[in-house]
Structures are given as C-alpha cells and as structure tokens.
Amino acid sequence: MFGWDWGPQLPDAGIFRPIYIEEADSARLSDVRIRQHHAEGIVTLSIDAEVERFTEGELSLGIALTSPDGSVINACGTPGSTATIEIRDPELWWPNNLGSQPLYGIVVSLSSSGRPVDSYSTRIGLRTIWVSTAPDEHGSEFCFVVNGQKIFAMGANYVPQDNLITRVDAGRYRSIVADAAAANFNCIRVWGGGYYPDDAFYDACDEYGILIWQDLMFACNVYTLFEGFEEDIVEETKDNLRRIRNHASLALICGNNEMEWGWCDMWARIRGHHPRYKADYIKIFEYIIPKAVAEVDDQTFFWESSPSSGGALDDSNSPDRGDQHYWDVWHSGKPFTEYRRHLFRFCSEYGFQSFPSSKTIASFTLPSDRNIFSRVMESHQKNGAANSKIFQYISDYYLYPKDLDSIAYISQVLQLRAVQYGVEHWRRNRGVCMGSLYWQLNDCWPVASWASIDYCGRWKALHYGARHFYAPVAVSACEKEELSSEISYWILNESHEKVQRRLEIDLIDSSFHVIYHTEADGSAEPFSAAEVCCEDFSRYIASEARRESCFARVRMYAGDSLADERTTLFVKPKHFAYSKPTYSADVAVDGSDYVITVKADAFCQFVELGFRDFDAVFSDNFFDITSAEGVSVRVPRSSIPAWAEKGDVLRSLMIRSIADSYELPER
Numbered sequence: 001m002f003g004w005d006w007g008p009q010l011p012d013a014g015i016f017r018p019i020y021i022e023e024a025d026s027a028r029l030s031d032v033r034i035r036q037h038h039a040e041g042i043v044t045l046s047i048d049a050e051v052e053r054f055t056e057g058e059l060s061l062g063i064a065l066t067s068p069d070g071s072v073i074n075a076c077g078t079p080g081s082t083a084t085i086e087i088r089d090p091e092l093w094w095p096n097n098l099g100s101q102p103l104y105g106i107v108v109s110l111s112s113s114g115r116p117v118d119s120y121s122t123r124i125g126l127r128t129i130w131v132s133t134a135p136d137e138h139g140s141e142f143c144f145v146v147n148g149q150k151i152f153a154m155g156a157n158y159v160p161q162d163n164l165i166t167r168v169d170a171g172r173y174r175s176i177v178a179d180a181a182a183a184n185f186n187c188i189r190v191w192g193g194g195y196y197p198d199d200a201f202y203d204a205c206d207e208y209g210i211l212i213w214q215d216l217m218f219a220c221n222v223y224t225l226f227e228g229f230e231e232d233i234v235e236e237t238k239d240n241l242r243r244i245r246n247h248a249s250l251a252l253i254c255g256n257n258e259m260e261w262g263w264c265d266m267w268a269r270i271r272g273h274h275p276r277y278k279a280d281y282i283k284i285f286e287y288i289i290p291k292a293v294a295e296v297d298d299q300t301f302f303w304e305s306s307p308s309s310g311g312a313l314d315d316s317n318s319p320d321r322g323d324q325h326y327w328d329v330w331h332s333g334k335p336f337t338e339y340r341r342h343l344f345r346f347c348s349e350y351g352f353q354s355f356p357s358s359k360t361i362a363s364f365t366l367p368s369d370r371n372i373f374s375r376v377m378e379s380h381q382k383n384g385a386a387n388s389k390i391f392q393y394i395s396d397y398y399l400y401p402k403d404l405d406s407i408a409y410i411s412q413v414l415q416l417r418a419v420q421y422g423v424e425h426w427r428r429n430r431g432v433c434m435g436s437l438y439w440q441l442n443d444c445w446p447v448a449s450w451a452s453i454d455y456c457g458r459w460k461a462l463h464y465g466a467r468h469f470y471a472p473v474a475v476s477a478c479e480k481e482e483l484s485s486e487i488s489y490w491i492l493n494e495s496h497e498k499v500q501r502r503l504e505i506d507l508i509d510s511s512f513h514v515i516y517h518t519e520a521d522g523s524a525e526p527f528s529a530a531e532v533c534c535e536d537f538s539r540y541i542a543s544e545a546r547r548e549s550c551f552a553r554v555r556m557y558a559g560d561s562l563a564d565e566r567t568t569l570f571v572k573p574k575h576f577a578y579s580k581p582t583y584s585a586d587v588a589v590d591g592s593d594y595v596i597t598v599k600a601d602a603f604c605q606f607v608e609l610g611f612r613d614f615d616a617v618f619s620d621n622f623f624d625i626t627s628a629e630g631v632s633v634r635v636p637r638s639s640i641p642a643w644a645e646k647g648d649v650l651r652s653l654m655i656r657s658i659a660d661s662y663e664l665p666e667r
Contacts (some may be wrong), residue, residue, distance in 0.1 A: 032050075046389040093127040093209075104126065162445070214250060238292055303322075340425050381447070415460065506552075551569050597630055
C-alpha cells in the first residue's frame with residue numbers, strides 16, 4: 001500500500017472485511033483442527049475441537065464427512081478429546097494436470113444437552129504435501145512432494161489484485177486462479193508484501209489444483225521486537241493459519257520475503273541499523289514465528305524466508321540449496337542466455353517487465369499522453385530504470401518499434417522470450433531444479449510491470465507463452481549457444497505416464513519452402529526430461545543470406561495430433577529478413593466455439609490476435625505462422641458479446657506480428 005516498484009503509494013485505511021457480532025448462550029466452537037494420517041489405502045482424519053463453555057450442561061460433537069460421491073460418514077466426539085474418521089479407498093487430491101481435485105466436506109456440530117448450539121464446516125482434500133531438502137550430489141534439493149511424488153512446481157508470484165482492496169470480490173479471486181490454471185500453473189506464491197487473501201482465493205486454488213506457497217506478511221523491512229509487537233505478530237499468524245490450514249492447496253508457509261537475504265548481504269536499506277535489529281530478525285523468524293506456526297499447523301512445511309538456504313543467515317541465496325531469487329536478467333541487464341549459466345534448485349522469483357496492452361494504456365491516458373516518456377506514462381512506471389532497460393533489451397533483439405502500440409507489443413514479446421528461456425532450461429534440468437515461480441502473475445493497477453496478466457485482466461504474451469512452456473508435456477529446442485546452428489530437441493514430461501512422441505524437424509525459408517526435413521521418435525519417462533536428438537544445420541545455412549532468411553521448426557506429435565511447436569532463428573530477430581506479411585482470416589462455428597484460422601503469405605513470428613470492440617482469451621496467441629496452412633485457434637462463443645455474430649467477430653479481428661512493429665525499408 002505504501003508503494004513498490006510496480007505499485008503506487010495509495011495507503012488504504014479502515015476495515016475492509018465483514019464485521020459481525022457472534023452470540024452464544026451456552027458454548028461455542030472456538031477452533032476446529034483437522035489432521036490427516038495416510039497409510040496404504042486408508043486415510044485417518046483426527047479432529048480436535050476447542051470449545052468455549054458459558055454454562056453447565058453436557059456437550060457433544062457430531063461430525064459428518066461427505067465424500068465427493070455424496071456418501072456420508074458420521075462420527076461422534078466430545079470436547080477435549082480427539083475424534084477420528086477412517087476413509088478407505090480415499091480419492092486423493094492432486095495439483096493441476098497431475099490428477100483430479102476431489103474435495104470432502106466436513107461439518108462439526110456442537111450440542112449442549114442435546115440442543116445444537118454451534119457448527120463449523122469446511123472442505124478438505126486428501127493428500128500429503130511436503131518439501132524435500134535432502135542432500136544430493138548438487139547440494140540439497142528443494143522440491144514439493146505430493147502424495148509421495150516429487151513434482152516440478154510451475155507458476156508465478158501473486159500480489160494484491162487492487163490497491164483499493166474492497167474492489168476485490170470472490171469473482172475476481174476466482175478469475176485470477178482460473179487464468180493461472182488455464183496457463184498450466186500448478187503453484188502460486190502469495191507474496192509477503194501484501195495481505196492475506198480472502199477465503200474465496202483459497203477455495204478456488206483447492207478447486208483448480210493450485211498449490212499455495214504462503215508467505216507470512218513481512219517483506220523487505222527491518223522490524224523492532226518489543227512485547228506488544230511480538231503479541232501482535234503471533235496472533236496475526238495464528239489467526240490466519242487457523243483460517244487457511246485445512247485447505248488442500250496449502251503447501252508451504254514462508255516466514256517473509258527477502259528479509260534474510262537483505263541481512264545476509266547487508267543491503268543499502270539494512271546498513272546503518274543497530275546490530276540488535278539483526279538479532280531481532282533471528283528471534284522473530286527463527287524462534288517466535290516458527291513456534292507460533294507449529295502451535296496451529298504442524299502438518300504444513302515451514303520455510304524461514306524467501307530466498308533462503310535454511311536459515312541462520314547462511315548464504316541465503318545460494319544456488320545449491322533452498323530457493324533462489326534471480327534478477328541478473330533484467331535488473332543487471334544480462335542477456336537471456338545468462339539463465340543457462342545457473343542450475344538453481346528452485347527459482348521462486350525472477351522476471352522481466354513489459355507494458356500492458358494498448359487498450360489498457362488507453363484506460364489511463366489521453367491521446368496526448370501516449371508517449372513512453374510523457375508524465376502520465378512515467379507515472380505508471382514505478383521502477384525508475386525500467387523504461388531504459390526495456391529499450392536496452394529491444395535494441396539487443398529487435399528493430400526500433402514505430403509507435404507506442406508497437407513498443408508495448410515488442411516489450412511483451414521480450415517478456416515471453418526471457419521467461420521461456422529460463423523455464424525451459426530449468427525443466428530440461430529437472431531433478432536439479434524443481435521449481436519456477438516467475439515474478440509476477442497480476443497487477444494492482446494499470447501499469448508497466450512484470451505481470452503476465454494486466455490489471456484489466458488482459459493476458460499478455462507471457463501468459464499465453466506459459467500455456468506452452470508450463471504444459472505437462474512440452475517440446476524444447478536448445479541451441480548449443482545463442483544463434484548456434486546446432487540445436488538439441490527435448491521432450492519435457494511432467495506427468496504420471498511415459499510418453500511417446502514423434503518430432504518433425506524442418507529447416508524452412510521465409511517463403512515456407514522446406515530446405516531440410518527429418519523425423520525422430522522419442523520418449524520420456526514419467527516426471528523426466530529427455531533429449532531426443534541433435535541437429536546441425538550449418539551445411540544448409542553457410543551464407544549470411546541463408547542465416548537471415550531461414551528458421552528451424554520442430555513439431556511434436558502425439559499420434560497424428562500436433563501437440564506443440566517451437567521455432568529457432570540463426571540470427572537475432574532484428575537481423576532476420578522478415579517480409580511484410582499479407583494476412584487472411586476466416587471464422588467458423590464449431591459447437592460452443594468460434595474457430596479462427598489465420599494465414600499469411602510469409603513466415604510470421606509472435607502473431608498477436610485481438611478484437612477492436614471487445615476482449616477474449618484465445619486458445620493460443622502470440623504464435624508463429626510457419627506454413628501456408630496457417631494456424632487455427634478457438635474462442636469460446638460465451639466470451640463474445642451476445643450481439644456479435646460471426647461476421648462481427650471477423651470484422652473486429654486485429655492481426656499483427658513482428659514485421660508489423662517497425663517501418664519496413666524497401667528491399
């Protein structure tokens with residue numbers, strides 16, 4: 001609320017959640033704690049209910065467990081003792097893309113002398129979740145283990161959805177979680193610089209299978225420990241964990257954001273503080289807070305800070321253990337290839353900025369403001385050096401964009417490329433690295449930022465890209481080094497099944513002529529990455545003219561179905577001989593979807609589709625057109641305004657690609 005390098009200084013004040021008066025005449029449930037104990041084919045629930053008694057009378061508990069199929073198991077208990085329910089052949093809860101998300105309903109009823117006086121209800125998912133930090137040949141691993149299976153966490157960091165907190169309702173919570181799941185996320189980190197989301201957020205994560213890394217609400221600051229403050233933070237921690245601990249999605253509780261790292265490396269904002277505050281940090285986050293967490297939730301993994309190597313201010317951002325925050329790509333201006341120099345164990349923060357879409361920019365500007373360096377545009381860029389960094393990276397890879405709309409578009413393409421470079425590298429090295437949470441998922445206002453979905457809910461290129469690089473089974477093309485003619489092709493498999501795939505690899509010129517073609521059959525074991533083949537195209541692109549006009553394409557097929565595609569250039573895009581494309585488009589109706597087929601007369605990269613008159617999420621976007629057949633994408637008809645017919649959809653369609661972003665010289 002007091003400003004970050006993506007958020008404005010708009011401090012709210014006041015009560016923003018419902019207030020109510022609770023009446024009890026004889027007794028009330030003050031807390032209900034549910035623990036899971038898993039054995040082969042059986043899950044036993046232990047249920048402890050804390051009761052406040054106001055009058056004499058016999059108290060009893062009734063417990064009803066409703067299974068996903070609607071069947072009910074009843075049990076009884078008494079306050080002060082542990083009630084148990086045994087579930088045979090349990091339906092296990094899994095993260096997104098790894099299985100289903102069955103939820104069991106639990107109602108605990110309190111009666112006094114046979115008369116109902118209070119009740120508590122919740123939903124749980126039956127699962128085990130832990131984080132393995134076991135030593136290995138690379139240091140110590142850091143990975144989520146769900147139902148006994150080590151998984152590669154794929155997702156992003158979540159920040160408050162609005163600076164005006166009361167604007168965020170259950171619908172907006174559900175929408176952002178649904179968008180995360182649609183982009184193949186299985187994890188979200190709730191960042192510690194905001195506030196604890198409402199129950200609707202956690203409910204949605206339960207239903208969509210999104211693991212939650214929950215930071216406690218401490219970030220990037222120095223805290224003084226005194227008696228009143230200690231009491232405050234302990235009660236805040238307990239209160240919130242009591243509220244969220246029964247959620248299936250809760251996977252990790254983290255003490256704070258970057259405070260250990262700040263003390264460990266003595267950041268500028270840390271230097272000059274009395275050493276007692278460093279001691280206070282240790283007391284708060286390695287004794288007081290862990291003790292408070294354990295009192296109310298002893299089944300969720302606790303991690304002292306992010307990043308951390310396990311606490312004690314011991315090399316907190318070590319690449320060999322714990323989680324890492326990595327910002328040399330972006331803040332230090334290093335190229336995307338720098339990601340490949342690092343095999344982190346779990347990268348919980350990294351990212352790249354972009355501008356929001358032109359429609360979003362139009363929501364906070366007048367036409368006269370629409371220049372990157374105008375007062376209004378600069379006011380909506382809270383990172384002082386960011387615009388220069390964006391232009392630095394544009395100059396590294398692309399020709400100078402012709403207008404603000406093109407600058408915003410190219411910045412989003414760069415953002416997608418940067419994050420994809422890191423994710424695919426870490427997924428290829430699955431087992432060493434076991435997690436990617438990019439910064440950040442969302443915005444709290446319309447702004448240039450690291451978000452993949454802007455404040456208005458519009459998907460940027462990065463979010464569409466995540467659908468591919470976070471797909472359970474994906475193909476990856478890895479050049480030996482940047483712009484190398486040698487490319488290795490991989491299958492990335494984050495699923496329970498061994499996969500067999502056929503790869504078709506082509507060298508194609510910008511007019512769609514195939515110069516070289518080969519095929520390779522490959523397989524990847526469950527939860528693995530496998531190199532299928534390596535191709536050296538050097539003999540076909542010996543001349544500079546060839547390198548500037550040809551691209552390599554890999555298509556991955558599951559049976560006869562095209563499952564994924566990647567293209568690779570042999571020169572930087574600013575040196576590629578793009579032709580100014582002529583597009584054609586067709587719209588057809590297929591059941592509940594519109595099917596939009598886009599063709600071009602030449603190779604096009606990062607083709608963006610949009611509508612002038614309304615918004616929609618496409619099944620794919622920012623794709624490449626690599627053949628005369630073009631690309632077909634789907635849009636749910638329900639997402640299009642009711643007044644729009646098929647012809648309106650076609651007339652409103654906008655198409656552009658890299659070659660449209662700059663003034664193309666005559667050739």
